[in-house]
Amino acid sequence: MTHNVAILGASGYTGAELIRLIAGHPNIEIAALSADRKAGQSMAGVFPHLRHMDLPTLVTIGDIDFSGIDLCFCALPHKTSQEVIAALPRDLKIVDLSADFRLSDPAEYQKWYGNPHAAVDLQAEAVYGLTEFYRDDIAAARLVAGTGCNAATGQFALGPLIGAGVIDLDEIIMDLKCGVSGAGRSLKENLLHAELSEGYNAYSVGGVHRHLGEFDQEFAKIAGRPVHVQFTPHLIPANRGILATVYVKGDAQVIHDTFTAAYADEPFICVLPMGDTPSSHHVRGSNFVHIGVVPDRIAGRTIVVACLDNLTKGSSGQALQNANLMLGENETEGLMMAPLFP
């Protein structure tokens, strides 16, 4: 049985990545693509790498007839997304890739994003889209909120450890390195090749990155008490990839065992042998997560390194994984392609 989907915001990187993935899915058909400012253009013009595919012409959201759509992916900017989704049919299955429905507390949303939420009822309805942690809820959900790509990486590295109580909750430091596509297809000076290539820098230093809202919310839920991590992201001269180096206090073997048990049946999560650490090269373009554990020379301290592709597992791959669950498809359908290396 074929499911018809629409993708709103198809002219951005997460939109293009969704199309790339769906191209390999046997049971999903792309019925409509929107991009308000590029309405009327062909996808071959906007993303020439999709030139070989037979895709609908870009239209405005208003021009889409949602009656035949089984599920809608929303790859719109933050804030726009909540307004658009509020106006969509209330029985339409939706996977949102923006930040708009990640935080369930309106006050927290306003604290991190600066504006009051325009669709508080939907905020309450939305299920947090970290598949491995909310699988059953997602399968039953109508509206799923895709997670932040950094937030996903950090949760894969910390969720099971916090849940199992094997690390000191007050001493967690996450130093994260990410590629530039996470910033989207936006015209900013610091995203130019000439400004980024051959250099790297920290940004949002000091605990001001918005994905901390997700860490605070999710880790508190798991721990049953507030957990505040330190989190410093760095921009790396590469297009894809997130690598989180997490410094925790806890026993490395216990930590490794905890991961091994927690992720034993997960199709996309590879726990590396004790002492090995992953590389962003080895997950590029795939939906896999690689996690490594190493004891530090200082007794009682452990380094956890987790790594994924921000556009795939961190965003569009996660979205398709969730859509598979919502549509009754096999969770891994269209997502088992190997990484591209070199």
Place this chain on the structure above:
Amino acid sequence: MTHNVAILGASGYTGAELIRLIAGHPNIEIAALSADRKAGQSMAGVFPHLRHMDLPTLVTIGDIDFSGIDLCFCALPHKTSQEVIAALPRDLKIVDLSADFRLSDPAEYQKWYGNPHAAVDLQAEAVYGLTEFYRDDIAAARLVAGTGCNAATGQFALGPLIGAGVIDLDEIIMDLKCGVSGAGRSLKENLLHAELSEGYNAYSVGGVHRHLGEFDQEFAKIAGRPVHVQFTPHLIPANRGILATVYVKGDAQVIHDTFTAAYADEPFICVLPMGDTPSSHHVRGSNFVHIGVVPDRIAGRTIVVACLDNLTKGSSGQALQNANLMLGENETEGLMMAPLFP
């Protein structure tokens, strides 16, 4: 029906690329993997990006039982390949990715490669593996010689034009730009990141690159007379991709029409609208070829730009495409994945 294949030389880039592609093929099973110097190791150790796959441990070629193998991919270095293939069962279907069986004339082989050929009878038997030009021969072949990656790009840009007699055969200049993976996983100073990143240079200047042997052989066959092109490759700081800028004397519209007609039914070749030119970004990781045609400001001169991924369409994708034909599979099976962008 499942076909069992072996891959010899699985520790190089073309071997890894074959495995990546076959991972998405429903009817091909990898039964054996060889890498003489790394025999005994797991593929996860040699190529951690394939860690999620259940693959045979690397063995020596001598340890492979070929009786259950339907087809063997040879991704070995030049010269080694001819010796190994000469010793394989004579009824085994083989797709060779090395340079050893590309030239059918032993004298030409020796001229370009410097040594006498060690398996002249197989050299005579081998079919040249440019699928779009030798489809029927390949389907019936036992031994297929994968083409040079530069040679494939240049032939897509010139073959139909030479065949149709629409360009001046004595005035062809091909300026080619290629990524570094074409040089393989070899430890050479000029392939180091610190030596290559942020810079670029011509190499094999003056008509000494070995792929000229293929151009000479194939273009003479098409034209029925010798055709000598000028050919200068350049090493670009990128991992994948070949982009050939070809300067010809002929009418741009006639040339564009010739391509459109020649490639009308080809699943992997996209002729761009007149005036557009391709980018290596837009074919990366895929089996597609993009070809553009632009008239120069000087009347009677035309620029043709052709572009593909050297590891996919230029090598392992081409090999799988040929294997599909030899095994009676649909030619495009396992090869329709979209390019990875960004």
Place this chain on the structure above:
Amino acid sequence: MTHNVAILGASGYTGAELIRLIAGHPNIEIAALSADRKAGQSMAGVFPHLRHMDLPTLVTIGDIDFSGIDLCFCALPHKTSQEVIAALPRDLKIVDLSADFRLSDPAEYQKWYGNPHAAVDLQAEAVYGLTEFYRDDIAAARLVAGTGCNAATGQFALGPLIGAGVIDLDEIIMDLKCGVSGAGRSLKENLLHAELSEGYNAYSVGGVHRHLGEFDQEFAKIAGRPVHVQFTPHLIPANRGILATVYVKGDAQVIHDTFTAAYADEPFICVLPMGDTPSSHHVRGSNFVHIGVVPDRIAGRTIVVACLDNLTKGSSGQALQNANLMLGENETEGLMMAPLFP
């Protein structure tokens, strides 16, 4: 004796490069820096790599008192430059880095740039700034027009050959590869890291690049007859560098001898031994030009490869070299720093 200079348009890459170079010049003092939209900001804010220098705060052009200025560098956008320079004191020495005064014929200017020239008298006054070819004129000039960076590269590769009559003037093809900083600090989608890194493409194909106006003008002057070259630039994933591969009909030894004689006394031009070709790695950040000559396998054809750094010798280094002449300084002062490698 210290010369006071002003730099107009100091917030772009060529402005920053001028400051970097002048930092090493013993006799030039930067007295004023303008950047209309960033007036009031410090250079440390606009270009943090210049943070250690004691530089004037950015002001508007109108706020500069030119009475104490000995020479003014104009690093403004095309079209703006001619308007600004027309309003500057007529006795002020000026080195313009824009395209506005490169073409001396108003009709040619309008043909390539699309608008009538706003300062035709200055256009007539300006001296073309290719130092090695116009040294005496530049030393005596008040207004010098910096050349296009591609145009400079091509002229180093062809000027002496055309002048000596050793190549066929109707059969010149220049295939050029350039880094992205030549496009300036402009917010365009194709200049984003995510769009450019790991890929490459031709642009302005077919003889429409504006630097052809300079080739046409200068080569006709040298040859005493029209010379139309074919010229295709390519954008390469690197920040700096231009490498021109030029295909000519002529004898390689004669060509090499011609270069050796023409550039014998030039401090910045290295003619490589016959058969060697240059790399953009080896001129980065310097004012040097490397030129190589190789005979093709086809008799009577030769490949010339010329290479320089677009921001240094192609633009700001050239500008300082010219300023040195205009100010009576040693031509090489501040410009002999070695390239940065790796």
Place this chain on the structure above:
Amino acid sequence: MTHNVAILGASGYTGAELIRLIAGHPNIEIAALSADRKAGQSMAGVFPHLRHMDLPTLVTIGDIDFSGIDLCFCALPHKTSQEVIAALPRDLKIVDLSADFRLSDPAEYQKWYGNPHAAVDLQAEAVYGLTEFYRDDIAAARLVAGTGCNAATGQFALGPLIGAGVIDLDEIIMDLKCGVSGAGRSLKENLLHAELSEGYNAYSVGGVHRHLGEFDQEFAKIAGRPVHVQFTPHLIPANRGILATVYVKGDAQVIHDTFTAAYADEPFICVLPMGDTPSSHHVRGSNFVHIGVVPDRIAGRTIVVACLDNLTKGSSGQALQNANLMLGENETEGLMMAPLFP
């Protein structure tokens, strides 16, 4: 007065960087260059970017007459260096760039490097080469041990804080990102462009990196008690640059004040305004260090980010700075060039 210097190991990156820097020094002459395996070659062949310089031909160390040499730079591999230096004249001034004389305790040396030290007397004589911390000792020294490039970066970020007692000595985590040239010009698979470009990874995880020996030694000296930091380096796809993100417990304002006071008179160290953080782009090719301080959202925690160019301030620039002191030259001579950006 001109000083004659020899550079041993001139065919590596630090050797080439020394030559680049000395090219801009008015009072230092390069009298001899050695490279045992490349003896007899010209530097233009080994490093074509130095082609414009008039440099001595490479010789073996044994062929150098040290009687006219005022100072010798040793850019040899670890272990080789101690053997070579032991055999040099005992009155020759030496700046060693290897790891051989960084650790003063023979047991510590053996612990980190695996072999007993071959020149324990020289180990005792050598002065640790972190100029800003050992200025007077270096000026009086005969043998100076260049620091590790990572070690230098970390000490700039922590030395004054440990000295002033303003951070918790038991809770220091340093997450470091470095470019690939720090690994030298060595033929290793993971240093290939195809393996490194577009990806990144941690290495030497868990407290096994040799530069920890330097941290332990120096921080204990400053603190008067053992200080063990956690230290994880990461390999970034860039050629130059080290950026250390250091997580400490202490008050951000006090920390910023401490840096401001400690580095007030340092010509090469820029303490950024509170809240700003540096980028490796902005120190490339220069001898500058940029240091930023940001308070974390968690009270009492602070992030310090320090950044320098590994080949310049981290190695060859530091070496020249020390040589200036040893030769009675101005400490900054030849070292004030601005960074190369972009």
